[in-house]
Amino acid sequence: MYLDSYEQPRQRPVDNQEQQKYFSGKKKQHTLKNQVVSLPDAKDIVDIVVGAKGPTSDISLFRNQQQRFPPEQSFKGDKGYQGGKNISTPHKKPRKSELTDEQKAGSISTL
Incomplete structure (x- = not known):
């Protein structure tokens, strides 16, 4: 199965403490993070995480979902x-x- 995540911009929260939770240093804006687990060739989406806080790392999202x-x-x-x-x-x-x-050949065949 393939994993990928992406960040989606959102409006800046008014509350200062709340906005810090959603600020992504990578994108330099307030974001929600989404993760998709799919079958090869993207034929089916197996699992999806929507709306995680922007600064959450990809591997942390996956570790929470791996139990499924x-x-x-x-x-x-x-x-x-x-x-x-x-x-x-x-x-x-x-x-x-x-x-x-x-290594180059292995990396290409990995994804």
Whole structure:
């Protein structure tokens, strides 16, 4: 199954403490975060999370939802899901060097 999440802009809350909960430093605006779990080729949406607070990380959203799936279920996601159990993510380019051809081929086939 494939994982992805995205942020959706929302109006700025009036209350100062409330607005801090929704401010996304990445997007530099107030957002709601959504996550979609789908079958390969996006044929079906299996699970969806709507309306999480903007600063919530992708992996945190997934860890909360992972209980709904069998423990042996494998997933594929982007770099935001690194460190999760049963999740394949693309290889990250090492600093000041390049990926090997095998790593590049593996990253393309991962997603």
